Structures are given as C-alpha cells and as structure tokens.
Amino acid sequence: MIKMSDIKKKTDAELADFVTKARExxxxxxxxxxxxxxxxxxxVAKKEIARALTEITTRRDNPNIK
Numbered sequence: 001m002i003k004m005s006d007i008k009k010k011t012d013a014e015l016a017d018f019v020t021k022a023r024e025x026x027x028x029x030x031x032x033x034x035x036x037x038x039x040x041x042x043x044v045a046k047k048e049i050a051r052a053l054t055e056i057t058t059r060r061d062n063p064n065i066k
Contacts, residue, residue, distance in 0.1 A: 001047065004055075007052055016056070019053060022046075022052070026045045029041050029042050030042065
C-alpha cells in the first residue's frame with residue numbers, strides 16, 4: 001500500500017497514471033476465476049484510488065496549497 005506522503009510527492013500526470021493502473025488492477029482482479037480472486041488486492045487498490053483522487057481534488061480546489 002502506498003502512503004499518502006508518497007502520493008503528495010507525485011505530479012498530476014503521475015497521479016492520473018497511478019489511478020488508471022489501480023483501476024485496471026481492480027478490473028482484472030474482479031473478473032478472475034472465483035478461486036483465484038484476492039479481496040485484499042481489490043480493497044488495497046480501491047483505497048489507493050481514493051487517496052490519489054483525494055489529492056487530485058485537493059490540488060484542483062486549492063492550487064496555492066502544497
């Protein structure tokens with residue numbers, strides 16, 4: 001799991017790429033065979049997506065704060 005401090009260090013383009021990759025991870029994991037699915041992988045990826053999107057929104061709403 002990635003820490004929020006690491007997310008804050010990323011640029012906007014890196015965050016967008018990170019969200020895209022995490023969403024792809026969730027999608028691929030959801031459509032696996034029911035015996036090979038890992039709920040923890042899905043949960044971790046969803047939390048990382050939420051953290052990254054929170055940072056993107058914060059930067060968009062408050063461009064002066066870093």
